Amino acid sequence: MDMWYTEKHSENVGITMKVSRTLFSGKSDFQQLDILETLEYGRMMLLDGLVMVTERDEFVYHDMITHPALFTHPDPKKVLVIGGGDGGTIREIMKHKNVELAVLCEIDGLVIDKSIELLPSMSCEIDGSNPRVKLHVDDGIAYIKAHQGEFDIILVDSTDPIGPAEGLFEEDFYRTVFAALKDDGIMVAQSESPFYHAEIQKNMYGNLRSVFPIVEMYQAFIPTYPSGLWSFAFASKKYHPVRDFDRERARGRDFHTRYYNEDLHLGAFMLPTFARENIEG
Numbered sequence: 001m002d003m004w005y006t007e008k009h010s011e012n013v014g015i016t017m018k019v020s021r022t023l024f025s026g027k028s029d030f031q032q033l034d035i036l037e038t039l040e041y042g043r044m045m046l047l048d049g050l051v052m053v054t055e056r057d058e059f060v061y062h063d064m065i066t067h068p069a070l071f072t073h074p075d076p077k078k079v080l081v082i083g084g085g086d087g088g089t090i091r092e093i094m095k096h097k098n099v100e101l102a103v104l105c106e107i108d109g110l111v112i113d114k115s116i117e118l119l120p121s122m123s124c125e126i127d128g129s130n131p132r133v134k135l136h137v138d139d140g141i142a143y144i145k146a147h148q149g150e151f152d153i154i155l156v157d158s159t160d161p162i163g164p165a166e167g168l169f170e171e172d173f174y175r176t177v178f179a180a181l182k183d184d185g186i187m188v189a190q191s192e193s194p195f196y197h198a199e200i201q202k203n204m205y206g207n208l209r210s211v212f213p214i215v216e217m218y219q220a221f222i223p224t225y226p227s228g229l230w231s232f233a234f235a236s237k238k239y240h241p242v243r244d245f246d247r248e249r250a251r252g253r254d255f256h257t258r259y260y261n262e263d264l265h266l267g268a269f270m271l272p273t274f275a276r277e278n279i280e281g
Contacts, residue, residue: 059258
């Protein structure tokens with residue numbers, strides 16, 4: 001019998017793929033976690049039935065949530081990731097040798113444990129072997145309230161604004177993040193699909209602009225996410241992601257990136273008209 005996974009992206013649209021086996025299925029105190037083996041996209045993590053990462057296209061998401069901020073900030077030393085229990089964002093941060101400490105604050109310890117067990121290509125830097133990485137199984141909002149003014153960059157690697165991540169899209173949360181950043185700090189957060197989540201984006205970017213002086217959207221193509229067109233919010237106290245981007249440092253990087261490069265960094269901030277008009281409101 002053929003097994004297929006299907007996710008509905010709207011009432012009439014979705015994505016489906018063939019599954020060879022279930023590697024793990026269980027429920028934590030926060031959400032349902034499943035890890036499946038698919039024929040086309042390799043191993044795939046689901047939270048509450050929605051795709052979080054797949055082995056085949058995770059590099060796009062993790063490149064793009066990480067490198068634009070780290071190549072815009074002139075000297076990031078201390079970076080916080082809220083969410084991101086699969087470890088892929090920390091993996092990309094660790095490619096930047098000037099980063100002295102990366103903290104992962106993930107509310108669901110089961111996600112971390114099963115990623116280390118079943119998704120080693122992503123979790124390779126959160127297995128306890130890297131002294132530059134610290135793990136905290138904790139609520140991200142509570143954590144940053146206790147660490148004000150400490151971070152150069154905060155990356156909000158969250159799920160959709162439902163369940164445990166609902167509060168990570170509100171103005172009060174962004175004010176807490178602002179206070180946890182240093183005077184020239186940068187925050188980046190995933191900001192959903194311009195095709196299917198226009199209202200969420202309009203509210204999110206309005207909330208961000210109430211807090212940060214610099215707020216820009218950028219985009220990436222991620223095949224297994226709703227519509228394939230995904231977006232990220234860049235919010236900064238000082239540095240603009242285009243005007244202050246260190247193109248030469250990005251071009252001279254001493255590590256490989258499969259999606260991100262110095263040309264794409266600039267192009268990613270050039271938005272289609274409908275997406276730009278929606279968040280300008």
